[in-house]
Amino acid sequence: MRNSVKLSSALLGTVKLSALSLALITAGVAAAAAPVTVRYDKAAQQLVAAQDGREIRIPATDTQLEAHCLNTDAAGNQSVFLVAEEGLGAQWFIADAKGLLTQPLLVRRMALPPAATQCAVDQGTLYVDEENVGIWAYPADAEAALERRPVLLQQPWGTLTALGAFTALNGQLLLHAPETETLRIFAPADSGPYREIGALQVPELEGLDVEGLTVTGTRSDGMRLVQVDADEGRFEIAIPWTPAPAADTAVDDVPVITVTPSVQTEPVARLGDAADDPAIWVHPTLPSHSRVLGTDKQGGLQVYDLEGRRLQDLRVGRLNNVDVRDGVTWRGQRVAVAAASNRDNESLHLFTIDAKGVVTEAGEVRTKQRDIYGLCMGRGARGEVYVIANQKDGQFVQYQLRTSGRTLDAVPVRRFALSSQPEGCAVNDRTGDLFVGEEATGVYRLPLDPKSSAAPQPVLKVGPHLKKDVEGMAIYHGTDGDLLVVSSQGNDRYVLLDAKAPYRVRGIVQVAAAPREGIDGASETDGLDVTSANLGGEYAQGVLVVQDGRKRMPETPQNFKYVPWSRISEALKNNLAK
Structure with missing residues (x-):
């Protein structure tokens, strides 16, 4: 099962990363105080949200859980999206601005693509994949209508030849392309699907079967940390990242x-x-x-x-x-x-x-x-x-x-x-x-x-x-x-x-x-x-x-x-x- 979290970053241009910058990194990340975390209890087949040693459990889905991703709204409410087999999706509140709730609250059930295995949330948008089709975007706000639009499509509907693991950064998509061993960067176009604006050369991903990408934090030098889940194991890489300007609230x-x-x-x-x-x-x-x-x-x-x-x-x-x-x-x-x-x-x-x-x-x-x-x-x-x-x-x-x-x-x-x-x-x-x-x-x-x-x-x-x-x-x-x-x-x-x-x-x-x-x-x-x-x-x-x-x-x-x-x-x- 793949995990995703709410992100805020910017990637521009084509950058070649050195082997040093791609080394496993565990230091220099500023941790938030008492964050709400979500983990998957494989034995119980359900998600567990935790904060300060306290836990709440989201009820298990009726079918295999494929992915989950987190969202925080304008009021500080935190929710988790569940992506299960056969397109059975759901959104649950797990915390508000005061912290972890006493119990999870079902917000809504969602009809998602039937062959979805990944999701990511960024800037109020939920991205969900559909095997052999592409990536769809949905409004992530709990009050939004359940509407979708295509952002990346595979041939013959679009330009992608294959769909790899992806995550989202500052309104852009970061997609692993196994055929070129790169992380391709896509940004919104004026209309229609996203357009490619650059790529990151990642030697450490060569030959790996990458299943998931998760942005996990920011290093003290501004490099963005990305967790890579592959058949060969789990590790972190660092990629260049320029913080996005503060959101305009007016x-x-x-x-x-x-x-x-x-x-x-x-x-x-x-x-x-x-x-x-x-x-x-x-x-x-x-x-x-x-x-x-x-x-x-x-x-x-x-x-x-x-x-x-x-x-x-x-x-x-x-x-x-x-x-x-x-x-x-x-x-x-x-x-x-x-x-x-x-x-x-x-x-x-x-x-x-x-x-x-x-x-x-x-x-x-x-x-x-x-x-x-x-x-x-x-x-x-x-x-x-x-x-x-x-x-x-x-x-x-x-x-x-x-x-x-x-x-x-x-x-x-x-x-x-x-x-x-x-x-x-x-x-x-x-x-x-x-x-x-x-x-x-x-x-x-x-x-x-x-x-x-x-x-x-x-x-x-x-x-x-x-x-x-x-x-x-x-x-x-x-x-x-x-x-x-x-x-x-x-x-x-x-x-x-x-x-x-x-x-x-x-x-x-x-x-x-x-x-x-x-x-x-x-x-x-x-x-x-x-x-x-x-x-x-x-x-x-x-x-x-x-x-x-x-x-x-x-x-x-x-x-x-x-x-x-x-x-x-x-x-x-x-x-x-x-």
Whole structure:
């Protein structure tokens, strides 16, 4: 079985190594304090992760284990990829930034090439071979989609005549070529498979049957140590290595931060693309009793508490988006009203929320819209409450909520349009600004006032900060100003920008797993909501709630993740300062 580890180095050009530089080296390597190590227990046929004399065992695979390789994500979580016979792969968390976990956690099962025998991880990419075919690259992040692309292919699909042992270094591949007794270096091309950029002459490998290469460390003189596993034994060689520049943590000077969720909700009822959009209702007197409403577009509305427990499951139809506003007078009382877009009936589905946080249906308002889709709510300057709903062809209809006897009604008061499919929208009640998202192009702003004839004006285009699809959005009311939070679904991130011109981007957030708490990260997010209300405890600065499109650890129906705003504000405190 071959081993691989996460690497960071750079190899350039063609270099001939002397016999002295290729000698076995055991000195001059700086060892990390108390590293997490992984070994293969051949008798038990399972991997063992260890740190400071403590061990945890990853359950044995059902078939022969061929290889394993390690990965560390942006949050410091360490995982191990398993490559077994017949393409049976898996990813397990074994440690976080605090150290070894109490038990390994299965992240996901993976369908890998059926004849895979090697793997390596480098710079967020998992490389796996396929016998007689070549080498494939997969995203290594636990939240990434299971997609692959070819990077090196054998004839007749590519230029390689044979596929030997390989490892990865700083985004490049180091491949043993037995026919030339060299270590060939391949780097990414502008498009298509990798291209060869050099080779290392390695006399000590002549005549050996090399089965595996593993980068094990860096010598004090900068030479990189590579462990060679061959039929003839195991030894180390040293190769020239220039450390890569430190990774840029910003996008055009905008910091990219990684935070972890504190809570995840119970999953929605059905598999597939189901959970979509959350809305936060803040209890007026007992903030800890606040609720999170989440749509299940396969059949209803979920109601959760701040611990993520499902309190209600209202099977009322395929609800896509939901939002909440309080202070509506209905049946002689001031109540909170939630509105959702019901795709079964092309309607606005209305609900009330009482002082105990109980959500009750309050009727439907049939619309003349077709393919009703996204939705948000807002409050006008005179206290009136609006529902803004869109449809997939870009048309928006703005409704005003009104009460008539013992019923709630919604009356159209304005129509406008974007050029292509929208979904997410948000209203800043403080300023009367309505923000709308066009999935393929970006975010726009127009006045909430239905009497306004102003056309939508661009706020943030799809580009380096925001990746399509542009999805959910919400307003965070900060003490120093308001922020617009937007789901950048194309790269599994969330963009924070000022909610007033010139709409400066303040930070980009990604939500990673919290393995010690048993919570996976968030990705492929549709809807989100945020509040700055003090909900107590870790939510004293509010909370960001996001839909998780890829539920891992274990793989179950989708759910929602809660991220304390304090974790975001602490990481971005310098950039959020006005």
